[in-house]
Amino acid sequence: MVNILHLSGTNYEIGFKHGVLARSQIQACLVNYATYFNNAGMSPGTVKSLAAKFSTTIETLVPHLHDELRGIADGAEVPLYDIIALNARSEIALAAKPKKSTMVVEDSDSDDDEENDEAEKLPIPPDGCTTFAETVGTKQWLAQNWDWQTSQLCNLVFLEIETPKDSPSQARHLKTMTEAGLLAKVGINSEHVGVCLNALRATNLNTNLLPLHVLLRLVLESKSVADAKSRIETQYGGGAACWGHFGVADGKEDGHAQSWELGPEGIFVINRDDKRRLYHTNHVLEDRPNMNEVIWLVDTKERYERIKELATEYDEKGKPVSSLTQTEQKERIFGFLKDEDNYPNSICRANDESQPGLLGEMQTVFSIVMDLTEDMAWVVVGRPKQVLETFKVSF
Numbered sequence: 399m400v401n402i403l404h405l406s407g408t409n410y411e412i413g414f415k416h417g418v419l420a421r422s423q424i425q426a427c428l429v430n431y432a433t434y435f436n437n438a439g440m441s442p443g444t445v446k447s448l449a450a451k452f453s454t455t456i457e458t459l460v461p462h463l464h465d466e467l468r469g470i471a472d473g474a475e476v477p478l479y480d481i482i483a484l485n486a487r488s489e490i491a492l493a494a495k496p497k498k499s500t501m502v503v504e505d506s507d508s509d510d511d512e513e514n515d516e517a518e519k520l521p522i523p524p525d526g527c528t529t530f531a532e533t534v535g536t537k538q539w540l541a542q543n544w545d546w547q548t549s550q551l552c553n554l555v556f557l558e559i560e561t562p563k564d565s566p567s568q569a570r571h572l573k574t575m576t577e578a579g580l581l582a583k584v585g586i587n588s589e590h591v592g593v594c595l596n597a598l599r600a601t602n603l604n605t606n607l608l609p610l611h612v613l614l615r616l617v618l619e620s621k622s623v624a625d626a627k628s629r630i631e632t633q634y635g636g637g638a639a640c641w642g643h644f645g646v647a648d649g650k651e652d653g654h655a656q657s658w659e660l661g662p663e664g665i666f667v668i669n670r671d672d673k674r675r676l677y678h679t680n681h682v683l684e685d686r687p688n689m690n691e692v693i694w695l696v697d698t699k700e701r702y703e704r705i706k707e708l709a710t711e712y713d714e715k716g717k718p719v720s721s722l723t724q725t726e727q728k729e730r731i732f733g734f735l736k737d738e739d740n741y742p743n744s745i746c747r748a749n750d751e752s753q754p755g756l757l758g759e760m761q762t763v764f765s766i767v768m769d770l771t772e773d774m775a776w777v778v779v780g781r782p783k784q785v786l787e788t789f790k791v792s793f
Contacts, residue, residue, distance in 0.1 A: 399787060400779055401578070406560035413466035416557070417473020423553045423578035424474040430549055431487055438491050445490055449479040451605035452486045452639070459608060459634050462565045463581060463615060470579055484579045486609040488597065489640045526680050526695050527596045528745045529645040530705055530734060531655040533674040534719050534727070538653030540645060541731045541767040542594040543782070544584060545747045548759040553578045554779065567619035573791050574618060575764060575777055582615035584766055586775050588793045590649035591626065592768045593617040596678050600641040601690040604662040607639040617646060623654045627665060637664045641689060643678050649770030663687050677705050697743035704745060708734045728767050728776060735765045736782045746783050
């Protein structure tokens with residue numbers, strides 16, 4: 399069963415309760431990610447150095463979340479830099495340098511540069527996800543499969559957070575499915591805002607900017623898509639420490655949804671297509687300035703085309719989407735997420751022994767479908783074709 403944590407108080411108190419209630423899972427995460435970083439070619443000294451830089455950045459730009467990270471560390475009885483590294487795991491793994499690439503790092507001197515000379519011989523950490531958003535009339539939907547290492551299945555947590563009135567989040571409630579010890583990942587808030595995450599692989603890294611998982615939390619502390627973008631651009635550094643994709647939507651008025659391909663150069667917006675839909679997997683859809691992209695999952699483009707194809711096929715053969723009930727629409731989208739075309743490297747991913755991850759097996763770890771207009775979501779743990787657990791989220 400997923401560990402569901404109900405958290406409130408000051409940011410430090412929220413973090414401390416998180417740390418206490420998920421202590422064994424957090425400690426297991428740290429063991430897993432120590433192995434992950436090592437297998438990516440990152441020594442403990444390099445990881446600590448990067449964590450120290452990110453700690454300074456987080457404390458400067460979002461001190462309330464640095465307080466929460468301190469609380470997590472104290473509650474879990476682990477060093478603060480270990481929790482910082484956990485929340486910057488995407489950025490730290492990136493620093494190992496993908497194959498056939500040259501790392502571009504701003505203000506991030508490595509203590510162990512000689513170890514990176516061997517990085518091109520190391521396996522690339524696979525991290526595949528598929529995101530879909532759709533506006534139907536006045537209803538806004540957002541969904542994704544999150545694909546990751548199966549060793550982290552037992553370390554999933556669902557955070558239900560009542561944020562402090564005197565914090566930048568202004569007492570908003572948020573709910574997020576994530577890994578123990580992380581501030582957030584995929585989720586929804588009481589302002590009808592939702593966010594999804596897709597990894598993008600590029601060699602850029604800027605430790606003066608916030609890690610992706612910190613930015614995901616900031617989206618969930620916002621009142622709308624526009625508010626989230628404005629706050630990141632004007633208050634929180636203007637971009638992300640490494641490249642990633644956020645599917646961001648809100649269920650206000652007639653619904654809003656955008657794909658953000660964000661990184662050290664800023665936030666680049668992709669708007670809905672003529673059918674008011676968005677699709678994203680694990681490659682950029684448009685050329686980005688100064689981005690050194692590396693495609694490490696060949697199936698990313700196949701999954702992108704496949705989910706578009708599934709939506710088109712439904713248009714041609716199914717009931718008009720505008721006539722579907724909430725249950726029918728939810729099941730239609732879960733049907734997309736269950737697709738096994740190009741198995742095992744399908745939208746519903748199964749482990750591919752020919753592409754080992756840095757922690758072993760990889761598959762779809764959870765799926766989520768959000769009705770942001772009604773402020774509710776449905777979570778499936780495990781592959782949606784092999785369900786381990788399901789639960790409904792609402793405010």
